[in-house]
Amino acid sequence: MSKKVSRRQFLTYTLGGTAGFFASTMLFPMVRFAIDPVLKEGGGVGFVEAGLSEKDVTDTPQLIHYDVEAVDGWYEFIEKRTAYVFKNDKGKIVALSPTCKHLGCTVNYNGNPKFKNEFFCPCHFGRYFKDGTNVPGTPPLKPLDEYETKIENGRLLIGPVVKA
Amino acid sequence: MLRAIYDWVDERLDITPIWRDVADHEVPEHVNPAHHFSAFIYCFGGLTFFVVLIQILSGMFLAMYYVPDIINANESVKYLQDEVAMGAIVRGMHHWGASVAIVMLFLHTMRVFFTGSYKNPRELNWVVGVLIFFVMLGLGLTGYLLPWDNKAYFATKVTIEIVNSVPFIGEYIGLLLQGGDIVGAQTIARFFAIHVFFLPAALLGLLGAHFIIIRRQGISGPL
Numbered sequence: 350m351s352k353k354v355s356r357r358q359f360l361t362y363t364l365g366g367t368a369g370f371f372a373s374t375m376l377f378p379m380v381r382f383a384i385d386p387v388l389k390e391g392g393g394v395g396f397v398e399a400g401l402s403e404k405d406v407t408d409t410p411q412l413i414h415y416d417v418e419a420v421d422g423w424y425e426f427i428e429k430r431t432a433y434v435f436k437n438d439k440g441k442i443v444a445l446s447p448t449c450k451h452l453g454c455t456v457n458y459n460g461n462p463k464f465k466n467e468f469f470c471p472c473h474f475g476r477y478f479k480d481g482t483n484v485p486g487t488p489p490l491k492p493l494d495e496y497e498t499k500i501e502n503g504r505l506l507i508g509p510v511v512k513a
Numbered sequence: 514m515l516r517a518i519y520d521w522v523d524e525r526l527d528i529t530p531i532w533r534d535v536a537d538h539e540v541p542e543h544v545n546p547a548h549h550f551s552a553f554i555y556c557f558g559g560l561t562f563f564v565v566l567i568q569i570l571s572g573m574f575l576a577m578y579y580v581p582d583i584i585n586a587n588e589s590v591k592y593l594q595d596e597v598a599m600g601a602i603v604r605g606m607h608h609w610g611a612s613v614a615i616v617m618l619f620l621h622t623m624r625v626f627f628t629g630s631y632k633n634p635r636e637l638n639w640v641v642g643v644l645i646f647f648v649m650l651g652l653g654l655t656g657y658l659l660p661w662d663n664k665a666y667f668a669t670k671v672t673i674e675i676v677n678s679v680p681f682i683g684e685y686i687g688l689l690l691q692g693g694d695i696v697g698a699q700t701i702a703r704f705f706a707i708h709v710f711f712l713p714a715a716l717l718g719l720l721g722a723h724f725i726i727i728r729r730q731g732i733s734g735p736l
Binding site for chain 2: 372375379382
């Protein structure tokens with residue numbers, strides 16, 4: 350540890366350090382400003398009315414259309430969403446997003462007569478079983494997104510995507 | 514580590530002479546505040562440039578959120594100011610920096626004037642400096658409209674009225690600035706283009722000329 354620091358080195362380090370400090374006080378706010386989308390909490394949607402009463406939900410997935418109040422930065426708008434709703438074997442109400450987990454096309458239930466009781470994606474022939482699980486050997490690698498659901502006063506409400 | 518990287522590049526590309534040429538020059542005693550404190554008046558030009566750099570940087574970042582359009586302009590400014598982290602600071606830098614730049618530019622002009630530095634052989638650089646002054650005023654003028662609030666709108670109305678009062682060609686220049694029949698959608702689009710593309714490009718060119726000339730001619734002698 351007997352390494353000598355020359356006068357020139359000392360000045361270089363102190364001047365460089367000070368300049369770096371000033372530069373960072375200038376740059377920090379701007380960089381923090383720019384990376385805000387990554388650090389900001391996503392504005393999650395709450396539960397919204399699905400336009401369906403509990404007793405209308407059957408064993409067969411039916412496509413429902415509903416509205417969500419969405420916010421994109423300063424822009425607020427009504428987002429049209431769709432979901433496949435049905436009662437599974439255990440009698441639990443399931444709402445699946447029809448967006449294919451392969452590349453984001455829209456899947457259809459019984460969309461292909463060859464594959465009964467499956468969701469079918471026309472883009473690359475991706476398939477999912479009725480419970481949303483992807484059929485092995487087809488393009489999608491993950492099951493369809495599932496929305497949280499709840500029943501209030503006999504009406505079906507749909508919430509955010511269930512976190513895996 | 515840094516040293517090693519520098520040496521590696523330098524060995525191949527010989528970059529030392531390039532930055533030496535830019536950075537290595539004598540600072541005469543009469544302009545060095547370490548010798549005579551009153552020489553700080555010679556710093557105003559450099560300070561103006563520093564503020565311009567801050568303006569360019571903060572402006573680039575503001576452009577990440579700002580939308581130049583009559584529907585979204587004010588909303589996007591409100592959003593970046595109130596909702597985005599550090600938004601008030603970044604916009605504040607650009608807002609106050611705009612005024613500081615004009616003040617510094619003015620002080621620099623006063624220094625050059627009262628030390629007689631504009632005299633032969635430096636008249637040309639004075640002319641370039643005055644052009645820079647106009648470009649900076651233009652930046653201030655066009656930037657003022659962009660938040661699209663009442664102050665911005667009426668300031669621009671007044672500006673265009675003033676332009677319209679120029680004899681003979683005033684009406685045409687006014688229409689050219691306004692871009693349409695009213696101060697509106699077309700005005701904000703062209704003010705934005707002028708503010709972030711045309712004038713900064715002109716400013717950088719003129720600053721380059723300003724600096725090349727001062728390096729070629731050297732700083733004027735002591736009083």
